Amino acid sequence: MITAANLELRKRVEKLRALPSSPAVLKPLLELLRQPADNISLERVVQLVSYEKTIAAQLLRIANSPLYGRASPAESIQAAISTLGIQRIEDILVGNCIGNLIPHDKWVVDPGVFWRHSFGCALVCREFAERIAYPDIEKAYLAGLLHDIGIIVNSLAYTEDYRAVLAAAVQTGRPLDEQEQETLGFTHCDSGVLLAKTWQLPAAIAEVIEWHHDVTRGPQGNALIAIVHLGDLLCRLRGLGYGYEEWRAIDLQADAAWVELAKHLPKIADIDLARFTLDLDAYVVRITSLVDEIFSPA
Amino acid sequence: MPVETQKFSPTAPKKMEEHDPVYLKIRDVVYQACGIYHSEEKLYLLSGACKRRMPNTKASDARQYLELLGAPATRPVEMRELLNEITIGETCLFRSPPQLAALQNVVLPELIAARSKIGLRKLKIWSAGCSTGEEPYTLSMFLLEQSEKLLRGWAFEITATDLNDRSIETAKAGIYGDYALRNTSEHFKRKYFKSVEGEKLQVREEVKAPITFSRLNLSDDSKMLFVKSMDLIFCCNVLIYFDVASKRRVISHFYSGLQAPGYFFMGPAESLYQVSDQFRLVHLPGTTTYVKALPGSTGASVAGASKS
Numbered sequence: 001m002i003t004a005a006n007l008e009l010r011k012r013v014e015k016l017r018a019l020p021s022s023p024a025v026l027k028p029l030l031e032l033l034r035q036p037a038d039n040i041s042l043e044r045v046v047q048l049v050s051y052e053k054t055i056a057a058q059l060l061r062i063a064n065s066p067l068y069g070r071a072s073p074a075e076s077i078q079a080a081i082s083t084l085g086i087q088r089i090e091d092i093l094v095g096n097c098i099g100n101l102i103p104h105d106k107w108v109v110d111p112g113v114f115w116r117h118s119f120g121c122a123l124v125c126r127e128f129a130e131r132i133a134y135p136d137i138e139k140a141y142l143a144g145l146l147h148d149i150g151i152i153v154n155s156l157a158y159t160e161d162y163r164a165v166l167a168a169a170v171q172t173g174r175p176l177d178e179q180e181q182e183t184l185g186f187t188h189c190d191s192g193v194l195l196a197k198t199w200q201l202p203a204a205i206a207e208v209i210e211w212h213h214d215v216t217r218g219p220q221g222n223a224l225i226a227i228v229h230l231g232d233l234l235c236r237l238r239g240l241g242y243g244y245e246e247w248r249a250i251d252l253q254a255d256a257a258w259v260e261l262a263k264h265l266p267k268i269a270d271i272d273l274a275r276f277t278l279d280l281d282a283y284v285v286r287i288t289s290l291v292d293e294i295f296s297p298a
Numbered sequence: 299m300p301v302e303t304q305k306f307s308p309t310a311p312k313k314m315e316e317h318d319p320v321y322l323k324i325r326d327v328v329y330q331a332c333g334i335y336h337s338e339e340k341l342y343l344l345s346g347a348c349k350r351r352m353p354n355t356k357a358s359d360a361r362q363y364l365e366l367l368g369a370p371a372t373r374p375v376e377m378r379e380l381l382n383e384i385t386i387g388e389t390c391l392f393r394s395p396p397q398l399a400a401l402q403n404v405v406l407p408e409l410i411a412a413r414s415k416i417g418l419r420k421l422k423i424w425s426a427g428c429s430t431g432e433e434p435y436t437l438s439m440f441l442l443e444q445s446e447k448l449l450r451g452w453a454f455e456i457t458a459t460d461l462n463d464r465s466i467e468t469a470k471a472g473i474y475g476d477y478a479l480r481n482t483s484e485h486f487k488r489k490y491f492k493s494v495e496g497e498k499l500q501v502r503e504e505v506k507a508p509i510t511f512s513r514l515n516l517s518d519d520s521k522m523l524f525v526k527s528m529d530l531i532f533c534c535n536v537l538i539y540f541d542v543a544s545k546r547r548v549i550s551h552f553y554s555g556l557q558a559p560g561y562f563f564m565g566p567a568e569s570l571y572q573v574s575d576q577f578r579l580v581h582l583p584g585t586t587t588y589v590k591a592l593p594g595s596t597g598a599s600v601a602g603a604s605k606s
Contacts, residue, residue: 173403237581245583247403252581273579274569275335277586282338 005185010194012157026097026199032090034138040086046077048093055096059084062092062293088290091119094145095294101152108155108162113243115291116284118145120240123283125231131276132261132268134223143208143224144231146201150192150209151176157191158184166242173247175236177213189213215257223264226257238280240287320360321345327367331377332538333545334384334567347383351376378539385535391432391439391474392481393534394566396584398440401530404582405561406448409529412559412592421454421529424555426516427461427536431469432478434458437532438505439490457525459514470511472501517544522551531556534565542573549574553590562588 029048032040049055056077063080064073074080081089095115107114125144129137154162161184169179177187193210201209204222211218212228219225233255236246252258252273262268325344329335336344348363355376357363366372367380392398409421421441425434434456441454460466475498479487491499514521516536531552537545552562553576562577564570570577570588577588 234581237583239584245399245403247400247583249400249404249408249587249589250581251578251589253579272569272571274571274586275329277581278335278337278340278567278569280337281340285339 003185006190009157009186009191026094029090029093029097030142030201034142036138042078042081045081045086045089049077049081049089055093058096058294059089059092065293067289067293091145091290092294095119095291098149098152099295102156106155106159108159108166109151110243112291112295114148114151115295116240116287117235117242118148119290120235120283120287121145121147121228121231123287124234124280125227127279128231128234128271128276129227131271132227132265134227134265139204140224140227143205143228146196146205147208147212147228147232148188148192149195150188150190153191153195154180154184154188169242170244173245175213175246176242187213215260223261226261229257230255230261234277234280238277239284240280318345318360320364321348324348324360324364324367327364328377328380328384329569332381333569333571333573334381334535334538334565335569336567340567344384347380347386351380351383354379381538385538387477388535389429389432390478390481391436392483392486393432393436394585395481396582397563397566398436400582400585400587401440402444402448405530405587406444408559409561410448410452413529419452421449421452422527423454423456423530424525424528424532425456425458426514426531426533426552428458428465428469428511429460429462430465430478431458431472431511432474433532433534434469434509434511435472435501435505438508439486439501441508442490442504454508456509457528458509458511459516460511461513461515463513466511466513470506472506473498474500516540516548516551519547519551522548522555525551525555527557528555529557529560531560531562534563535568537564538568545573550576553577556590558590558592560590562590564588 032044032048049059059077059080060074062068063083064070068083070083074083084092099111099115102111122141122144126137126141129140134140154165165179165183166176168174168183169176172179177189180187189210189212193206196206196209204224207219207222208224208228211225212232215226215229230252233250233252235241237250258268321341321344325336325341328344345360348360352358352363355363355366355372357366366376413419413421423437423441425437428434438456441449441456445452458469460469473494475496479499487499490502490505492502494500516522516533517540533548533552537548540548549570553574556562566585570579574588576590578591580587580589
């Protein structure tokens, strides 16, 4: 449906295309992320890293941090990559090339909070996808990682209004998308999908971005939407949300997304959800240290 | 600048130590037998408990200890000893802040709305396996705090039961030292405690008044049948000592003892996986609970879940 708010949103997002820090590295990087870890060549990663000059220095700094406990300092990109592992390099690259889109004064949601939520959701989605035997777990990771890029659009294009949205949501403990709809007339799903199309993200990922808060109205046959919907909820209930608690009770197994997944992926019935939830608490620690690494001042 | 939001603080240690993979096996054995689960960042608690037990056994390393937990001859005794070791020192007042926060912000408002509809203005709470009283007193103080807010015009009563007579006696006295009070804020200490012998604090009469302490064996079916129309049941780190069949019986008593919609809280690491298909597992911020839903409604609608 085209509303005035939507039309206005479209105009503002189209302007975003002209941003100077448009991420050149993003497209090849996303293609790389789609590969199973074993297929990824080191050379390709080194090549990607060289796209953004600041990243190389950052990777060296992180690889040489006490967290990795190297005996002698890593002095080359190759050494840094083998210390950090491909997955972490990819995370750092995505965090950088998307994060650099926003000048510091335009972040509305705290960047640390945003990235903890995005990386947390990515991990949870991959883990969940694996347990229910969804065939493409790397795609689930990517979908989880990118599902909230609309929050970046809103922060950039509607900075002041969006601050008011977040403040109101924090105040009431309401879900962010409900508050966006009420105040702005659209949600980060609407703005996110516009950016996804501009960036030519894969259609399945764009659908996740558009429908992860509204599974029943989304297109049929894309299990990723339901996976990300559930992963997103779990993160928000376990300390990896938007930096505030949403005061409500959720029966995930009665959720439309769970019911939908159960029709196609019967292994979901075997999930011990209580245990899965407790396992998430270990992610919080891992994610927090990852995000601290990426975003701590050099 | 980003909008200042409430900062959550992941409390777990900064760096996770590498664990002997045998402890992952012990973790699974304990979970299967008792329903208490140690996630990666809590595994150090389990390995610590095992290491404290080992000198008292013939096991000299984790692998041998795992064998003790597996062998039919040693299993029952050693599992019980290990559980004692796991739960030792865990008990304190205000043990689970996320549980209380969820009670205040989600569960109580839900219950008040549901009970008001049928003209009730009294909440009934059961602390099953109350040990030395920390849990029922925490609930009593928490609800007293709400009596001028959410619970204005409401009454509440807490039934606190335990199998152990000596625990009940200690509970009735309501005297606690620093360790049991380590999570209790100054506000609560000043408002609800008085100083007694030594450095200890005793709960005031108004905190005791809503609580009835009694001895009860959760396996005593005839007694369990008398517990009716509860709104909230708490049973933390008690059922871990029960075998699956007894656990199922106790849980089904809890289920019938609750008025719908009613909530059943366990310890934060406990799970009813494959124990109950009546209770619905429901997520709250930072914690989980089990819900007895109204007939004909899904757990989601009872608990007020929204589309997102």
